[in-house]
Amino acid sequence: MIFADAFAWLLDPVNWSGGKSIPVRVGIHLLYCLGAVLGASLIAVPLGLYVGHTGRGGVVLVGGSNALRALPTLGLVTFLYLIAGGGTVGVLIGLIVLAVPPILAGAYAGIQDVDRGVVDAARGMGMTGSQRLWRVEVPNALPLLVGGLRNATLQVVATASVAAYVGIETLGRPLLDGLRVLDYGQFVGGAILIAVLAVVLDVVLAGVGRLVVPAGLRLSAAPAGRTRSRRTQRGRREEPVPVESGGSTA
Amino acid sequence: MIEFRDVTKRFDDGTTAVNGLDLVVEAGTITVFVGPSGCGKTTSLRMVNRMIDPTSGTVLVDGEDVLGVDPPTLRRGIGYVIQQAGLFPHRTVLDNVATVPLLTGWTRRKARQRAAELLELVGLPAELGHRYPVQLSGGQQQRVGVARALAADPPVLLMDEPFSAVDPVVREGLQDELLRLQAELDKTIVFVTHDIDEAVRIGDKVAVMRTGGFLAQYAPPAELLTRPADDFVAGFVGKDRGYRSLSFVDSSGVEVAEVATVAEGSASESSPDWRLVVDADKRPQGWVAPDGSVVPGGSLYEVGASIRGALDAALSSPSGLGVVVDAGGHLAGVVTARQVLDVIESRRG
Numbered sequence A: 001m002i003f004a005d006a007f008a009w010l011l012d013p014v015n016w017s018g019g020k021s022i023p024v025r026v027g028i029h030l031l032y033c034l035g036a037v038l039g040a041s042l043i044a045v046p047l048g049l050y051v052g053h054t055g056r057g058g059v060v061l062v063g064g065s066n067a068l069r070a071l072p073t074l075g076l077v078t079f080l081y082l083i084a085g086g087g088t089v090g091v092l093i094g095l096i097v098l099a100v101p102p103i104l105a106g107a108y109a110g111i112q113d114v115d116r117g118v119v120d121a122a123r124g125m126g127m128t129g130s131q132r133l134w135r136v137e138v139p140n141a142l143p144l145l146v147g148g149l150r151n152a153t154l155q156v157v158a159t160a161s162v163a164a165y166v167g168i169e170t171l172g173r174p175l176l177d178g179l180r181v182l183d184y185g186q187f188v189g190g191a192i193l194i195a196v197l198a199v200v201l202d203v204v205l206a207g208v209g210r211l212v213v214p215a216g217l218r219l220s221a222a223p224a225g226r227t228r229s230r231r232t233q234r235g236r237r238e239e240p241v242p243v244e245s246g247g248s249t250a
Numbered sequence B: 001m002i003e004f005r006d007v008t009k010r011f012d013d014g015t016t017a018v019n020g021l022d023l024v025v026e027a028g029t030i031t032v033f034v035g036p037s038g039c040g041k042t043t044s045l046r047m048v049n050r051m052i053d054p055t056s057g058t059v060l061v062d063g064e065d066v067l068g069v070d071p072p073t074l075r076r077g078i079g080y081v082i083q084q085a086g087l088f089p090h091r092t093v094l095d096n097v098a099t100v101p102l103l104t105g106w107t108r109r110k111a112r113q114r115a116a117e118l119l120e121l122v123g124l125p126a127e128l129g130h131r132y133p134v135q136l137s138g139g140q141q142q143r144v145g146v147a148r149a150l151a152a153d154p155p156v157l158l159m160d161e162p163f164s165a166v167d168p169v170v171r172e173g174l175q176d177e178l179l180r181l182q183a184e185l186d187k188t189i190v191f192v193t194h195d196i197d198e199a200v201r202i203g204d205k206v207a208v209m210r211t212g213g214f215l216a217q218y219a220p221p222a223e224l225l226t227r228p229a230d231d232f233v234a235g236f237v238g239k240d241r242g243y244r245s246l247s248f249v250d251s252s253g254v255e256v257a258e259v260a261t262v263a264e265g266s267a268s269e270s271s272p273d274w275r276l277v278v279d280a281d282k283r284p285q286g287w288v289a290p291d292g293s294v295v296p297g298g299s300l301y302e303v304g305a306s307i308r309g310a311l312d313a314a315l316s317s318p319s320g321l322g323v324v325v326d327a328g329g330h331l332a333g334v335v336t337a338r339q340v341l342d343v344i345e346s347r348r349g
């Protein structure tokens, strides 16, 4: 019956108009997610590329991002909300902190993952460091990079709900309200909205991935299978590859 | 010309990969670095294009100390081919080959045009240019690797085990191709391998290296086989080096004798002698044994090739008579192993 209640809540016209309507909450939820993923990308992508490219600081990076991941998000958001004195900034920072590790891992692992022979050939052909990064390493890192963005987005979409605790009208609101007044229809309806949003965003990003990943890489990924390459990526994040240091010069 | 002057490379962890290497690679020749795994071949090679810098000593390319040239500039002027080709998976074959011309500022059109020429030069069909590396066989990838290294027409080519990842038949084809290209292009080539047969086959000179980064012997292949400097080199070049050294002995003095033939398809009456079956063009097709049965022939020896081929033709022939053919594959006569050995003996003086 809960699902019937949920659909009743979802379809109730009352919930589709006004300042606390579903569209408004979806919009706010999306804005926070977008802001968080963008903000996190601005920090994590350059950092991941730099560390992956130079091989310097890989250990620090992985340890740091694991530590970040261990932070309890709800506590962090509340804490930041309190010290930021209310408003959106604290929430946004909390979500950014949450989104940084997966993106960082994707960018770093993406670069590290590029075949050593390919990187060696790029150097040997006479590419400078930045030519090698932009013409060889980044294009080859795109599958994992996009994978990191997708992971971050999923997490942020799910977690942006907690912003409701500090009074922001995200899709967490129906969850909280529903729970408080024991209106399970509203609670499940809100959960469904979050899930749908997450799936839609993931599909969109998967499409973007298909557009930006070079054809030659998609061809090579095809026989191995999609699921396998994603598992590899996850495994790598848990167990970072140590950075090899050679005695060679750049 | 490439010159190593007392070059030593010690890595940070204390490994001495190359130890006081003194060696000159003549312009327009293929020099092969060969030796057991870890003896410092790759390290030596990579000091030429500054992928690695020496701890001490000097590497000169055409008289110029490479340390005086900044690495990207230096490398664009030196072709570099590595094991597994190292092709860029995200670029088409054509764009892979065009890499260095594009880096040196050619227009994309001109670079692609040049790339297409190079594919043809290394014996690849033009259609392959639009494929991605993953869509090529290992042998094709290696050819693309060679084409890519040659794209900017560098005078020097460094090749690090370029053919080691392909099967022996393909490898031999690639070696022949390299020799053909070299006859045409006249590059200064340094070629690394751990396969002594490959070294002897393609090298004008061979540098045998020993673990610890020492040069054990630097000599033309024939000399390596006949006069190895020490037990290490003798052991490394292998047991049948005496036989293989015949590859470098010409066959002048070997008398070619006539042989009884029968036309292919004609009825065979019995005869006390072996007779050679030939087709209408006088190409050998096998032997008729004294009992009248037809047996396949042995290896053919083409006039003018090394004496090793003549001996092998005789040894592999069911009749004991090695079949000699001219460049067109037509029968020229036969030789016996005894005759060939006599010639070899007499050469020893």
Ligand SMILES: Nc1ncnc2c1ncn2[C@@H]1O[C@H](COP(=O)(O)OP(=O)(O)OP(=O)(O)O)[C@@H](O)[C@H]1O
Pocket (backbone or CB within 6 Å): A245, A246, A247, A248, B011, B012, B013, B015, B016, B017, B035, B036, B037, B038, B039, B040, B041, B042, B043, B044, B194
């Ligand atoms: N970056 C490095 N740091 C430390 N030691 C190294 C490094 N590169 C190579 N070595 C060591 O130097 C020695 C020579 O290595 P090198 O790669 O030149 O050997 P190689 O003759 O090419 O061997 P292989 O046939 O296996 O390719 C080896 O003992 C190797 O372990």
Ligand SMILES: [Mg+2]
Pocket (backbone or CB within 6 Å): B041, B042, B043, B160
């Ligand atoms: Mg090597």
